[in-house]
Amino acid sequence: MIYKGILNGCSTDIATQAGELNNFISDNLHSEDTVGSTILFYSEKEQRDALIRLVPTESVKLVRITRYQPENILKALTTMEQGEMTHLYLFPSGFAGSEMAVRLAFRMKGSSLVQVKQIEYSGVQLIASKTVYANHVLGTFKLTKKPYCVSLAKGSANDQAINTRDKLIVTEYDMTHLHENQFIKASKAIPRKQASNLTNTRFLLIGGNGMKNKADTQYLKQIADTIGADFGVSRPVAMSGWTSLHRQVGVSGSMTKAAVCIVAGASGAAAFYAGIEKSKFIVAINTDSRAPINKTSDVAIIDDYKAVLDELVKVMREDRPI
């Protein structure tokens, strides 16, 4: 089987994208007759060498563009890939990846699935699984038409180092001539002030529904800072506008995998839980002994989260300077 991974080197999350792809390839595409390569889009010349080092396959097509605009990328991909015998295109889990997977499949008359956890290729069809029903159920699907275009499930990157290869085969393309699609009259990127640091955090404190107002959110953030944890929130809190959206944890936010994750005042809806299920150790603190989160945590405390956390700060201070 021939597969290609597609990376967006214009985005600051490129390392995560590459990590996801690398991990997915080593988990799913190890049989001897698979041949893989990467197509990497980028715009900044000076980043070229750094980007190449992230490539998880032995050969890469480097495509230089002016801006990662979906309509342009689709045009570039369909042009480049015309007549190629690629069976499978792999896209990272981000917004761009899922969009490209679906639209490329449509244009190339193939089939697509987004947020895929696992695949298996039988020679005539691709079997792929992903979560459905708001993270309650695992669905298995058959993709019948080639090429198969899939985007990976969020949070599938691990810390596995990418082999830097000596003999990387690099082919370069210049597509800076592709113009903005006409429907865009003007555009302005607003980069995230601070890159989302939740995906790779080791120690995470999350506030949920139990937070009654912005002050509670600020209180919890302060506790997180004191104990050296990163701070996240569940969807209802983010939707109340009490913190910036990038702190949101769950299927529509960050998928984390902390060594220790403390969840204060959240009931634990499945879509939220998806964002912390890869944690090594989960602590739930809330006042509802019947909340679903208690069962899906390693330990749970039924009590006022403020009283518990205040004391936790104290005892950590006593134990070691923080």
Next chain:
Amino acid sequence: MPLKRKQIVEALYNIAGKDHVVTDEQILKESSVDRFRRFEAYHGVYSLPMPAAVVYVKNTHDVAAVIKFANENRVNVVPRTGHSATEGGLETALENSIVLDGSGMNQILAIDTYNMQATVQCGASLQELDDRLREQGYTTGHSPQSKPLAQLGGLVATRSIGQFSTLYGGIEDMVVGLEAVFPDGGITRIKNVPRRAAGPDIRHVIIGNEGTLCFITEITVKIYKYFPENNQFLGYTLDNMKTGFEILREVMVNGYRPSVARLYDPEDGAYHFSHFAEDRCVLIFVAEGVKPIADATATAIEDIVDRHDECVKVDPKLIEKWFAHLNWDPANLAAEKVEIMETKNVCNTTEISANWGIINDIYEVCMQRVRNEIPDLTLLGGHSSHSYLNGTNLYFVYFYNVVDCKPEEELTKYHLAIKKIIVEETIKAGGSMCHHHGVGKHRTHWIQKEYGSSYYILKKLKSAFDPNNIMNMGTIIPLEK
């Protein structure tokens, strides 16, 4: 000279220990209100007098000491446990009140399955007690929507009722005996016997006193055998509330005792049942108990309903599942808060009761008047959820968009204006203005009309047991200005 705040707090430190007295400003604010003023509270607006402190008592002795101190120094005491009241009963109407919180007295003291009774402290959670009982094949039979939050002391103090009341009765039918502390600091115990004819039933001085006469510290309730496997669920849609009331009446007067007998009008019904009852009333029954009784009850109810052509049966599973998802829990309440803040769409309720002969008239006139007189309503409906041999209750449910008014004006503009219509029409027709939430502090205006000439007895109770006016002033009986 009334005591200063500092003096009150000092005295409480001495009685209950510093660790059990809370004077944190935010806690005091939250303790000055209950769910009645939740819209204001969500906005951080607290307009009532601030309490001096919240005391978390550990035992009856401390309760007695606190109340005795308050009585001697004329300090208002607001008793509470689960803090889920909805009618302002937990509002601190006077400056520097003591909020006496019994939620820490939460032990289940005894479950006696031979004599079929359970004894608990006032702060015992009803959910926990009932879960414990159900594990052993028993139940309290008490299941109000507030079950996950409410505690036994508060439930008894407000004359609570649960969803299965048509079989098990209200809390007044369950309470066997009690322990309570009266304003002079005296601890009284009423013993646990099946019945007695030894003068008036003094339990009723305590049950429903809403903290205005005494503080309840211990409760013994009956327990029942629990046979969920025999439960039979019945559901129907129908055109008219009048027909529904007739069916409820027929079921009751013929002596059948379903645990649940509920009738929803189309508006209230749509809120719960839009997936199977579009623009129709909904009638629900649950028959429970030992199998022969549950089966016979269900069959008889089906026969009665079958005689009314407009009733259409629905899949019983819809009813069974609906019950499984009915109660409040902390997550619901938090979600409700976010939604209210966003949409400014608030829900409130008023519950009344009346005899069969007038219930439908009250329903119709209230619906019409509220709809015509109150602005910005987004839902106005009602249901009957507790039926008796001689009548039933009506639970009016209303949602409105808060338009052009400050958070603290919301109640006057909407909730209280609606309550006024419902209460006045009910009393005029001969019903009772309070079915199961208690009087609280916002129906006191009509308490004399509610009682008529028997108001004498109520007033006498208050002056006899609380001569210094320290127990939850402004509740049941209005504050004298």
Next chain:
Amino acid sequence: MNILVCFIAAPDLDKLIEEDWVIDKDLQIDTSFLKPTLNSYDESAIEIALRLSDASQKTKVSINHKALTIASTPATTILKTLNALRFKQVVRIDSQDDFRFRPGAIAYILSQYVLKHATQDVLFLGRQSTVGENAKTHLLVAERLGWPCITQVSGIEVIDENHLVVTSQVDDGQIRQKIQTPCVLCIGEVPNTFMRVPTIKDRMLYGKRPIEILSTTDFQLPDETEELLDLKVISHERHGIFIEGETPEQKARELYKMYLKERLEKI
């Protein structure tokens, strides 16, 4: 400007309890006992369309907003609510088919609808349904229509009859673009956009206007390129050990000593 909001009514899955998660031999999960609701993306899409209409006096661009769903259940209450919120028209495409995992078919129907009633300038679609989580429909509609698409939209301003300024989330931040219609906009996470509630008065006045009902048999559906093979309920259970103690302080100390100290030292 003609806006078509496409939405789906589905059960609120958070309402299901553990024992409800049963998959039958036809790969169905019974949720018939839950009333249909709108997911947050659709609620945001509807509320944004209404706000644009509210602002039309200021922008001097009249907004003609229509709402459309494909549904096997009537979901009449939701459709009436949209009527009462004064959508200019509410359309339901009736279908008995199982569309949970058929974004291709839904996209085909929607695009055919748009082509037949060729008056729409902008389509709003929520990012994904809670049940199928396909997250493909908006993209496939755009492809079928040959319209550009912006995903993860979080803000929309109307400039004139043919132009919008759209803010959307991208993988490393946000982007604000002035764009020309027609286009497909996929509504993502938008804080503070709960759907408003119509008054009883508006429901009486507008709620009962007729709902246009079409049938999927009016559309020749394409073959699916993806097919559901199996569903399995995921269990997330862990130890769930309750830390006991008299006071919150005791519990906090127990938590640190027994469970956190060692783990945190390794970080």
